[in-house]
Amino acid sequence: MRAYLLRHVQVLLASLGQLARMPGSTLMSVGVIGITLALPGLLYLLVANAERVSSEWHGGTQVSLFLRGTVDSGQAQTLAAQLAKRADVDRVRVVSSEQALSEFKELSGFGEALDALPANPLPSLLVVIPEPQYEQPETLQRMVLELQSLPAVELAQLDMEWVQRLHVILKLTRRALIVLSVLLALAVLLIVSNTIRLAIVNRRAEIEIIQLIGGTDQFIRRPFLYSGMLQGFLGAGVAIMLIALCLHLLRPPIQVLANLYGSGFRVAGLSALESLTVLAIGMGLGWLASRWSADRHLRRMQPS
Amino acid sequence: MIRFSQVSKRYPNGYEALKRISFTLEREKMAFLVGHSGAGKSTLLKLITLVERSTHGQIVVNSKNLVKLPRRQIPYFRREVGVIFQDHKLLHDRTIFDNVALPLVVSGVGHRETGRRVRAALDKVGLLGKERLFPVTLSGGEQQRVGIARAVVNRPPLLLADEPTGNLDAQLSDEIMDLFYQFNQYGVTVIIATHERRHIQRLNKPVLELKDGRLVSDGAPHG
Numbered sequence: 001m002r003a004y005l006l007r008h009v010q011v012l013l014a015s016l017g018q019l020a021r022m023p024g025s026t027l028m029s030v031g032v033i034g035i036t037l038a039l040p041g042l043l044y045l046l047v048a049n050a051e052r053v054s055s056e057w058h059g060g061t062q063v064s065l066f067l068r069g070t071v072d073s074g075q076a077q078t079l080a081a082q083l084a085k086r087a088d089v090d091r092v093r094v095v096s097s098e099q100a101l102s103e104f105k106e107l108s109g110f111g112e113a114l115d116a117l118p119a120n121p122l123p124s125l126l127v128v129i130p131e132p133q134y135e136q137p138e139t140l141q142r143m144v145l146e147l148q149s150l151p152a153v154e155l156a157q158l159d160m161e162w163v164q165r166l167h168v169i170l171k172l173t174r175r176a177l178i179v180l181s182v183l184l185a186l187a188v189l190l191i192v193s194n195t196i197r198l199a200i201v202n203r204r205a206e207i208e209i210i211q212l213i214g215g216t217d218q219f220i221r222r223p224f225l226y227s228g229m230l231q232g233f234l235g236a237g238v239a240i241m242l243i244a245l246c247l248h249l250l251r252p253p254i255q256v257l258a259n260l261y262g263s264g265f266r267v268a269g270l271s272a273l274e275s276l277t278v279l280a281i282g283m284g285l286g287w288l289a290s291r292w293s294a295d296r297h298l299r300r301m302q303p304s
Numbered sequence: 305m306i307r308f309s310q311v312s313k314r315y316p317n318g319y320e321a322l323k324r325i326s327f328t329l330e331r332e333k334m335a336f337l338v339g340h341s342g343a344g345k346s347t348l349l350k351l352i353t354l355v356e357r358s359t360h361g362q363i364v365v366n367s368k369n370l371v372k373l374p375r376r377q378i379p380y381f382r383r384e385v386g387v388i389f390q391d392h393k394l395l396h397d398r399t400i401f402d403n404v405a406l407p408l409v410v411s412g413v414g415h416r417e418t419g420r421r422v423r424a425a426l427d428k429v430g431l432l433g434k435e436r437l438f439p440v441t442l443s444g445g446e447q448q449r450v451g452i453a454r455a456v457v458n459r460p461p462l463l464l465a466d467e468p469t470g471n472l473d474a475q476l477s478d479e480i481m482d483l484f485y486q487f488n489q490y491g492v493t494v495i496i497a498t499h500e501r502r503h504i505q506r507l508n509k510p511v512l513e514l515k516d517g518r519l520v521s522d523g524a525p526h527g
Binding site: 003004006007205206208209210211212213214215216217219302 | 380382383394406454458
């Protein structure tokens, strides 16, 4: 058993040495594998981060009640307190017409134009956030109708469409991620199997000699399997570094964006487990490709 | 040791290299395989090492029926046959030691045992002390000796040599032939394909003579 392991270590080192002896083509294929694996990795992080953001939104459903102009802020507060007692309501936020105006001034840039108006044109607003268990479309619909019928309410508007859209988009992106990953995994398989094919052709004479003195196919293909696995492993390492580099470049602008929305959101990179997974996938693909390529070419190769 | 009965070999292009060959070579015997080029010498040797498969007839080597030997078993069978090539077939990016050790590495012999057997084989062919050199630094005769050391390091019961003295001068080729003679004295069965009648007369061993794929002489020592 020890001798067996020792031989594998020897073959592993020999494969490393062989990769090191042709650094040009090794770097090239490792680089291509790295870029190929980095693409789905980045898309995965995009989806994971987007899902993290959207889950902060508590389902994201809210009902906006625009109150009639005749309702003053005191009445608005009272109404809010009443609504908050409803079983299907979690909490109610009051945006008085004054608050709404100053917020609008700040964000719209129409500050001076608004100052010119004789009176505040904006109504008071109650933002009703439903209890999570009432977030099904039918119950929400009933709730909106009830709220709409209140005398103080001018308009009740259900704000959930964009959240639903976001969820659909994320679902679609997830699907795209799977399709893209499969395609790019195929690309990695082709890259590795091609470099292995070249290595086999380059060492044809040596392979023939080993076949003639009684080397089994397993013995002959072993260094190629290690070589493929190493290329996959190194390529995955490059992918992890590329992903880290991209995140490093994207983090500051995303932070600025998150701050604008008043969110404490921070972009998450690959966790240790996810990095290990990328390495394992790289190695697995390398092994698979070299096994496939070696078997195909060794079967055809017979000593002459 | 080797028994051919009614063996024919037809290549896919229709060329019939061997026609109904039958002969027997007993254990621990030595024989020369002669014939003009294209007579089928190489094909016959390739059938014994299973590089080619016969299209007709039975071949038994080392009590194994080669016609029925599955592909997976071929490597293990080849370990019982030492082969020496005219062009040596050495690995030029490896040292003499590594070249000779290759058959042992392939069959998974331990490290210490490998070193011992490689040195013994190199000692037999007179190259002890050159283990660390690379094949290119050796002369043609010396490279052929490395090839012989590699063929015998596994101590196979059968040795095949295809024109082993093809590119060597008379004195060197006599030395190589004497080596084969010695191995035969130790009990190894030997077949040497050659076109040099001189060796045949000198060593006085039986001759298998091929002519256009047919065996025209099987065994009697030439005068």
